[in-house]
Amino acid sequence: MHGFLLTQLLTGLASAAQLFLLAAGLTVIFGVTRVVNFAHGALYMLGAYLGYSLITRAPPTPLGFALGALATAGAVAALGAALEIGLLRRLYRAPELFQLLATFAVALMAEDLTQRLWGAEDLALPRPGFLAAAVRIGAARFPLYDLVLIGLGPAVYLALLALFRTTRWGVLVRAATADRDMLACLGVDQRWLFTAVFALGAGLAGLGGALSLPDATATLQMGFSSVTDAFVVVVVGGLGSLSGAALASLLIGLLQAFGIALVPRSTLVLVFVVMAATLMLRPHGLLGRAPGETGGAAAAPDLIRPATPALRALALVALLAAIALPFLAGPFLLSVATEALIALLFAASLHLMMGPGGMASFGHAAWFGLGAYGAALAALALRAPLPLALVMGMLLAGAVAALFGLVVVRLAGVYLAMLTLAFAQIVWAGAMQFEEISGGDNGLLGVWPPRWLQGPIGFYVLALALCVGGALVLRRALQAPFGYALRGARDAPQRAAAIGLDIARLRWAAFTLAGAAAGLAGALYVFAKGSVFPTYLGLGRSVDALLMVLLGGVGTMSGPFVGALVYTGLYDALLLATDAWRLVLGAAIVAMVLLFPDGIAGAVARRVRA
C-alpha cells in the first residue's frame, strides 16, 4: 500500500508538471494581453510534431533530446510571434469573443496544415535507453523521465517568476498588464512587449508539446484535447495567475493519478467536480482576481428595434416560400432545408444566450448533443414515440443546463466561454467513454420517425413547425419584459440590480431556455439522421453555432435567421467540395473577424441606417 501511494504520488506530480508546462503559456499570455489564446493547444501540438522531427534527427542522447526540445520551443515561439504580429495585434481592442474565434480559426488551420506536413498517422518517438530507463523506488519501478519532469516543472515555474519579478522586462510587462496606455505615455512601445509575451507563451507550449513525446504520441487530436485541459487548469487556477496555474496543475494532476487508481473512469467527473467546486467558491479561480476594465472599448450595443414593415414582409415571404418548398423541391434539397431549419433553432438558442444574454458559449453543442442522446435513448431504450422522445430530449438538455447554469451564470466573459467549452468536452468524453449507454464512438443507430412522418416531406413539415415556432418563441421572449430585463442586466449589471432585477436568476433562466431549445434542435436532428454520434456534442458543432450567430450578427434579432441559412448553404455547397475544409473554414473565420465584425445582418442594418 505504501509503495502504491508513493507511485501514484510521483505519477501525479509528473502529470502535474506536464499540465503546468501546457497551461503556463496560456495564463501568461492572458495575464498580459487579455487574449484567451484558443490556438494554444495547436501550438502544443506543433511542439509535439516539430519536436518529433527535430529530436529524431538529433543524436539519441540526453543532450540531443534536450537540444531538440529547446529548438522546438524556439521555433514555436517564433510562430507565436508571427501569429501575434499578423493577427492578434489587430484584435486587442475587439470584443473577447473575436479573439477566441480568430485563434480558434488558427487552431483549425494548424490542424489541417499539420496533417498535410506530417500525415494523419500518430507519431511515436523511439525510446532510446535513457528515455526508457526506470528507477527503483521501494518495491516499485518508476520511469526516470517522469522524475526529470517532476524537477522540470518547478524549475520552469521559478524561472518564469524570476523573469517577471526581477528583470526590467518583467517590470514593464507587469506594468503593461495593468495599464498599457499609461506605459505608452512613458515611452515604452508596448506592442513589442506583447509580441514577446506571446512568443514566450507559445514557446512554453512548444516545449510542453516536445516534452510530452516520451510519454505519449503526437496526434492531430491533441490540439483540441490539450487546449481543453489547459483551459481547465487556467480557469481553476485563476486566469492570468502563474502561481494559480501551478497550484491547479498540482491539484488536478494528483487527483487524476489517485482517481484513476481508485475509481477507474472517474477522472472526467473528478475534473469537472474540481472545476465546478472551485468556481462556486471562488468565481475567479484559486488565485485569480476579478477582472478589471478590459482593454476593449465596449461600444454600446445597438438598440433592438421592432421589425420594420419591409422586414416583416420579407419574413412573411420567406415563411411562405418555406411552406411551399415541399411542392417545389426534390428530396435532397428538402433534407438540406430540414437541416437548415434545425440549424436555425440551434443558432437562435445560442443567440439568446450570447446576444441579449451576454453569455458567450463555446460549448453550446453540449445541449444539442444532450437533446440528441436524450431523444435517441428514449426512442431506443424506452420505446417512446416520437413526440415523447422529442420532449424527453429537450427536457434532458434543459435540466442539465439548469443544473450547470447554477454554476456558470455568475461568471462572465471568457470564464464563461471557457467553462462552457470545458463542460461540452467533458460531456463529449463521457459519450465516448460510457459505451454501454451511449454506444461510444459507434453511436446509437436506427432512430427513425414513425412511418407517417417518414419521407422528406413529412419530417420537413414537422421541422418547419417546431424550429420556426421555437425560434419565434425565443424571439418573442426577447421582446417581452424578460428580454428587456436580460439586456439591461447585460449592459449595466449594477444598475439592473439596483432597480431590483435578480441578475443571476435572469441569466439562469436564459441559460436554461437556451439549453432546452438547443436540446429540441438536437432531438429533431437525431430523427432527421436516424442516428447519434459523439460528434453531435463536439467542439465542431459548438463552433458551427457560434459562426452562424456571428455570421448573422450578434446585435440583431434577425441575425440567427440569416446566419443559419447562409452558413448551412455555404457549408453544404462549398466546404464539402474540398478536402481542406478546416483550412477554408479557418481562413473564412479570420477574414470574417477582420472584415465583418458585426455580421451580415449587422452590416446590412448599418448600411440601411446610414
Added chain:
Amino acid sequence: MLQVERLCSFYGRAQILHDVGFAIAPGSVAVLLGRNGAGKSTVLKSLIGLVPPQTGRIRFETADIAGLPPHRIARTGIGYVPEERRIFAELTVAENLETGRRPPRPGLAPWTAARLFALFPALAELRRRPAGRMSGGEQQMLAIARTLMGNPRLVLLDEPGEGLAPLMVRQIEVAVRALREEGVSLLIAEQGPAFARAVADQVLVMEKGAVVWSGTHAALDADAPARRRYLAL
C-alpha cells in the same frame, strides 16, 4: 519649444477641442485654467497622443508630433502625468520608477531614483511598498517622479493638486519650482487660480474647448471681466 496651432480633437463624434492654439517658451511654466469640462485634460491628452487630434499642428522642438502614437511622442521628450495618476498599483515604488526610465538627454542632468528621492523625500522610505497602498499625495509624487525618470524637457501635469491636502499641494509646488530651475518646461492644467499664481509664467484660459484668453498673471488680475466671465463659478 511647443507650438500648437488650430488643434481639433474629438471623442467619438463629439468635438471637444475647437482650433486650440498656444505656444510655450523653453524653461517656462504655463497654466491652463478653466472650469470643469472646458477641455483642459483633452489638450494634454492630445499633446501626448492619447486622444489623437483630428486636425491641427503640434510642433515640439524640431518635430511635428500630431498623430504620432504616445510612446513616440514621449520619446521626443514630453512627459505626461494624468489626472488620475495611473500609477501601477501592484508594482512597488522602485518598480514604478523603473517603468519610466529612459536614456539621458543631452543638456539635462539625468534623473535617477536617488535624485528623485531627494526631490520627494516621502517616497524614499516607501521604495518597496506596492504603490497601490500609498496615500493620494504620495501617489501623485510617485506619478510625477515616474514621468521625470524619462528625462522629459516638457512635462504635462493634469490637475496635480486635485483632492490633496494643502500640505501635499505645497510639496508639489516646491517640486514644480525645482523642475523649472532644472530647465524643464511645464504645462499644468488647473481649475483654481491659486496654484497657478504660485508657479506660472503664463496663463492660458480655456472655455468650451478653445483658448479664450492668454497672458501673464498680472494681466489676468487686471482683467476683472475676463476673470468673471471665464473663471467665476
